[in-house]
Amino acid sequence: MHILIDEDRCCGAGQCVLTAPEVFDQRDEDGIVVLLERRPPADEHAAVREAALICPAAAIEIRA
Template sequence: MRIAVDTEKCCGAGQCALVAPEVFDQRDEDGVVVVLDPEPPAEQHEAVREAAQVCPAAVITLG
């Protein structure tokens, strides 16, 4: 699994960081998503898929 995000469209809701905190974080200054691990281990895949699904701006792409 490979994660990509469109930070230009991120609304800073933080749902991804709540669902998968080992993989996603937010910038302090504006809340925009930060990918901590663009290729997370298999045990994180379910949480990453959920994070992509709950993202209100739909900026997380999984490959």
């Protein structure tokens, strides 16, 4: 799994952080997503997929 973030699309809702806090964080100044793990371990894959699905701005892309 490889994660790509489109910061221009991110609206700072924080759903990704709530769903996968080991993989995502937010910048303090504007709430834009920060990727902590570009290639997360297998035990985080389900949470990352869920975060991508619920992202209101569709700013998270997952590649195999």
